[in-house]
Amino acid sequence: MLTKEHFLISDIRVPAKRKKTLDLGKLQAIAEDMLENGQTTPIRLRTGKTGFVLIEGYHRLEALRALGEDKVEGYLVRAQLH
Structure with a gap:
């Protein structure tokens, strides 16, 4: 079961592909x-080499950043080995 945690927005990396999907109206x-x-x-989010990598919630993350927030609530998804 996933547990909500708080993460620093500055520790989250957004993949380049995801950045192309930003809709300012939606934001x-x-x-x-x-x-x-x-x-x-x-x-x-998932764990990255340095910090965390966004999986889902790009518009929510950017909305919080635009509002001047420094933390975001999220779930850390852990990859399962098969």
């Missing part, structure tokens, strides 16, 4: 919702 809508309701859905 603004999410940021406005977060101002009213806070972060309701955690992002998903």
Whole structure:
């Protein structure tokens, strides 16, 4: 079972492919919702060589960054060996 944790936004790397998907309208809508309701859905991360790598929640991460937050709530997904 995944446990919510808090992560420093500065420790999270966003893959280059993911950065190309940023929709400014969606980002603004999410940021406005977060101002009213806070972060309701955690992002998903995996451990990287230095820090963490974003798996899911790019717009939520960028909305928090735009709002001046330094932490984000998320789940650390651990890879399973087969």
